[in-house]
Amino acid sequence: MFGKGHNTKDGESGAVTVFLILILAVMFGFIAVFIDYARIAALHVQTERLTHAAVRSVMSAYDPTLQQEYGLFAYGEGGGEQIMVKVLNDSARRTARTETLPLMNMKLDSSSLQMERELGKYAIFNEQIREEMKYKAPVDFTFEVLEKLKPLSQNMKEASHTVDLLKRLQKLYDRREAKLDDMLEKQRKAGAYMEEVRKRIIKQRGTYMPNQYIWDPLEVVADIAAQYKHYVHVYEDNKKSVDDVKIMQMEKYARRARAALDRLRQIMVQAGEEHDKLLLEAKEPLSEARQINEEMRKVIAQYKQRAANAGYDEVSAAPTPSGAGSNADPSVGSARQKAEDLLISDKEFEQWEAEIEKQRTSINTANNRITSMMRTLSFYTDPFLNADMLKQEVASTLKEIDKYLNAYAWVGPANVLDGEAKMMDTRRGPDKERKKMEKEAKNKLKQAYRIIEVLSKSKQSAEQFQNLERYYN
Incomplete structure (x- = not known):
């Protein structure tokens, strides 16, 4: 009974063993197949x-x-x-290593090489050009642009500095020139007062004084000398035979002569005061113009020491295939250097100031001569004077006055103020051209505004403008 049971157990364990062996055999076979497949796949990739x-x-x-x-x-x-x-033999050659498991034993059996895509074919040739230019063209274009901009970088830097400098100088320049114009205007007004004085001496521009009768109008001082000879004649006739009419005429002559001298004296006092006042005022804009000129000099000095713009210098220093330099055009740099031509030398300011003082002394000389003439003419009732001498006194006084007027009032080659104005205009030549162009540009801009205004009122034009604006957006 016990023996039979033992045989049954031995049979069951043997069956299990066989079953396990079968499973392991299947697994080993499956793994072996996959190992070979992996080797084949690896060999294919390799x-x-x-x-x-x-x-x-x-x-x-x-x-x-x-x-x-x-x-x-x-x-x-x-x-x-x-x-x-x-290459294939060297890659397939097995390395001499021990204790390794060679998964792939491969060797070169045969190889063949066949050339295709010949360069002589247009499609291949064109494709190679496109592929080459696809990468090379942007680089070449960038280098070409850099080659063009590199020499311009210093010019652009100089131009930028010059424009900034001239913008600052323009306002100072306009203010300075306005002050100088104000100075000349005050000098001209001062000179015009002497012309009023002259008109109280004689009416016409010259010095000719024809003889007059004492019953003729006596309005200016020159008429005293012109009528004096007739006054002496009437005086002598009245001594021979006293006549009330002659006495009345002589009294009227004396009264009008005194009035003419009084008017001259009054205008001399007024002209002298206004003359000195205007010339003192003329020194103020001259001093201000000199200060502005110094400000311009400081601005120019600051821009000479101005730090270089890093952006322009980076372009200048950038390497290029050709190694081209980036030297600035001398004409561009000279524009900034010529900014100093806008300055006025201290010598010119000193000359203008000296001319103002000279104008003050010149009128004093003329006034002294007028005073001497009036002193002589104040004896207009003295019958023992020389009529020609009186005329000569007036004429010499007029010459002294005319010398002043020719220098500071009347237009002509001898006018000092006109000479100064001409020198200023010569210096302002380019600036006058600029202002002329600005004026023309403003006029053109006004015309454009008028055209736009007319178009804006037109319904059809408004619709077209809206369409244009829509396309722009």
Whole structure:
């Protein structure tokens, strides 16, 4: 009974063992199949990689001269099959290592190389050019632009500095020139007062004084000398035979002569006061113009020491294939240097100030001569004077006055103020041209505004403008 049971257990354990063996055999077979499949797949990948490596090696044997000069790739003169076989053999050669499990035992059986995509075909040739230019063109274009801009960078920097400098100088320049114009205007007004004094001496521009009768109008001082000879004649006749009419005429002559001298004296006092006042006022704008001129000098000095613009210098320092320099055009830099031509020398300011003082002393000389003439003419009732001497006294006084007027009032080559104004206009020549162009531009802008205003009132034009604006947006 016990023996039978023992046999049954031995049979069951044997069946289990057989079953396990079968399962392991199936598993080993399955794994072996997958190992072989993996080896085949790995061999396929490795073969493809070796093929690509061999092809790349063959492709690396392009003609360098053709590529460097024209950017085209073409196979050189070497043997392509030899390169390919060598690369494949070297890659498939087994390394001498011990204790390794060679998963892939491969060797080169055979290889072949066939060249395609010949450069002589237009499609291949065109494609290579496109591929070359796709990368090279932007770089070449960038270098070309840089080559163009590099020499201009210093010019642009100089132009930028010059424009900034001239913008600051323009306002100062206009203020200074306005002050100088104000100075000349005050000098001219001062000179005009002496012309009023002259009109109280004689009416006409010259010095000719024809003889007059004492019953003729006596309005100016020159009429005293012109009527004096007739006054003496009437005086002598009245001594011979006293006549009330003659006495009345002589009294009227004396009264009008005194009035003429009084008017001259009054205008002399007024003219002298206004003359000195205006010339003192003329020194104020001259001093202000000198201060502004110094401000301009400081601005120019600051811009000479101004730090360079880093952006322009980066372009100038950028390396380029040709190694072209970036020297600035001398004409551009000279524009900033010529800014100093806008300055006025201290010598000119000193000359203007000296001319104002000279104008003050010149009128004093004329006034002294007028005072001497009035002192002589105050004896207009003295019958023992010389009529020609009185005329000569008036004429010499007029010459002294005319000398002043020619220098400071009347238009002519001897006018000092006109000479100064002409020198200023010569210096302002370019600026006058600029202002003329600005004026023309403003007029053109006004015309454009008027045209736009007319168009804006037109319904059709408004619709067209809206369409245009819509397209722009």
